[in-house]
Amino acid sequence: MSEYRMPSLGADMKDGLLVEWYVQPGSALHRGQVIALVDTHKGAIEIEVFEDGVLEEILVPPGERVPVGAVMARIASGTDAAVAASAPAAAAAERATSAAPTAEPAAPPVAAGPPAPAAPAPAPAGGPSFREPPILRGSGPGGAVTIDDVRAARATRPDGAAPVEPVRESRPRASPVARRIAETLGIDLGTVRGTGARGTIVRADVERAAGERRAVPPQTPPASAAAPPPEPAGAAAPAFTSSMREAIAAAVSRSAREIPHYFLATDVSMARALAWLARINEGRPSSELLLPAALQIRAVALALREFPDFNGFWIDGALRPAAGVHVGIAVSLRGGGLVVPAIHDADRMQPDELMHALSDVVSRARTGRLRGSEVADGTITVTSVGERGVETVFGIIYPPQVALIGFGRITERPWAEGGMVGARPVVTITLAADHRASDGHRGGLFLSAIARRLSEPEAP
Amino acid sequence: MNESEIRAVVLHELRAIAPEVPAEQIRPADDLREQLDLDSMDVVNLMAALEDRLGVHIAETDHKRMASLDAAVAYLAAALQHGAPGATEPNRQ
DSSP states (O other), rough: OEEEEEOOOOTTTOOOEEEESSOOTTOOEOTTTEEEEEEETEEEEOOOOOOOEEEEOOOOOOOOOTTTEEEEEEEEEEGGGGGGSSSHHHHHHTTTHHHHGOOSSSSOOSSSSOOTTTTTOOOOOOSSGGGGGGGGOOOGGGGOOHHHHHHHHHTTOEEEEEEEOOOOOSOOBBBBHHHHHHHTTOGGGOOOOOSSSSGBHHHHHHHHHHHHHHHOOOOOOOGGGOOOOOOTTTSSOOOOOOHHHHHHHHHHHHHHHHHOEEEEEEEOOOOOHHHHHHHHHOOGGGGGOHHHHHHHHHHHHHHHOOOOOEEEEEEEEEEOSSSSOOOEEEEEOOOOOOEEOOETTTOOHHHHHHHHHHHHHHHHHHHHHHHHHHHOSEEEEEOOOTTSSOOOOOOOTTTTBBEEEEEEOOOEEEEEEETEEEEEEEEEEEEEEHHHHHHHHHHHHHHHHHHHTTTTOOOO | OHHHHHHHHHHHHHHOTTTTSSSGGGGSSBHHHHHHHHOOHHHHHHHHHHHHHHHOOOOOOGGGGGGBHHHHHHHHHHHHHHHTTTTTOOOOO
């Protein structure tokens, strides 16, 4: 038995407005599952549970403002709750590849020493039967546990029991966009009727299914048959709120007051990176295009492995390098405001995987469906001004992080190389770093490492 | 599908990305990225949505030929009629 409390989604958060429970008493819970929607100064955030178990009792009704740390629900632990294990196992396994990043505690993960070199990914939560990671042997890159590993493990459960439910291998025919939107909205494509060519599920079908689902109020237990839950605050594009402005003001004021920044910049030719991207993107549908931002974030994430002193937090007078590389992405919201969701374990992702994660997190940032672990876990921030911005961005570190990397707009500039001057697409990369944690020499080497990675896009 | 129907589809998808800009405020001959403050991710999402709705393939190298609303409609009309450059089944992998 344990208590589920309002998580802290940043040092400046005091409370959150509970908008909606996604689960009800008796619901089976698995580690990493999103169980409620909370409105905060960072917009509407989906909060997760960090253990397996069964929801026993809900203590806070929707519409209530809940202080950080206050008990919201009671959970029967996974061992008391084996009965509930079967149903969510398949769902959890289906989601394992994307859910792996969320399998982190909500508090910023802090390691006392330098991060362990490329430890295998934690086993995805597959329900109580798979809580022991050693039985899962990862066959993915770097020993990562893949969906196939989870399926294989399910098929050979140590207790000899048959798999709970056959895993559906045939995917409904759906367009890439429809598939992505369904994934974002948590809609099972098997339940959606396709109206496209040959019954293909297209975007409009998923949107219609989402609308129908929204129209059906979630079942409430008889005991609490009170008012229906309010419409989620983030259902439409989140409005720029004065509380978000206040939160940004508080964070950057603290940064300017406490962090002795130093700034470095370097230019790098994007010619090879863009040529490589053009080759990769040729013939791809638009939904699968790889953008330069994915290569830039990956270059930062990989360089951080060599420079762990820029990946972590300054807490209580000491640098605490983080165990994982969780790259916070500064996402500007239409109409104003900024959120910085993290891409978990970005250093372990191949470019396409990273692009998918980036696209997913940006779209959810803009529709108000980020998860608690995403807004709380960033270990460094990357800001990219995009195609229409300026050439150079001077970042403000997001405390308690110790570094921020900025990418300016890629512009064609004169570039001297091998005794010749030519026109090249060039990007200016900047580093804002905490002088308590590192020095300019080290910062320069870090920036050079990013630049080198960026000019070798084909390197693994 | 005629040009006005294509235009309606493009406007519908633009509204999904930039809901705060009324369709009547969009100047059809001017750059959409500038007018609607679209970033590269918005552009990719727009193209993906148009591919999805219209069943055409839009090559990345053709994005610059669709800079304004008028240009986008003209490109899509040609792609739908003649199977113009790169126009193929939407779901080819």
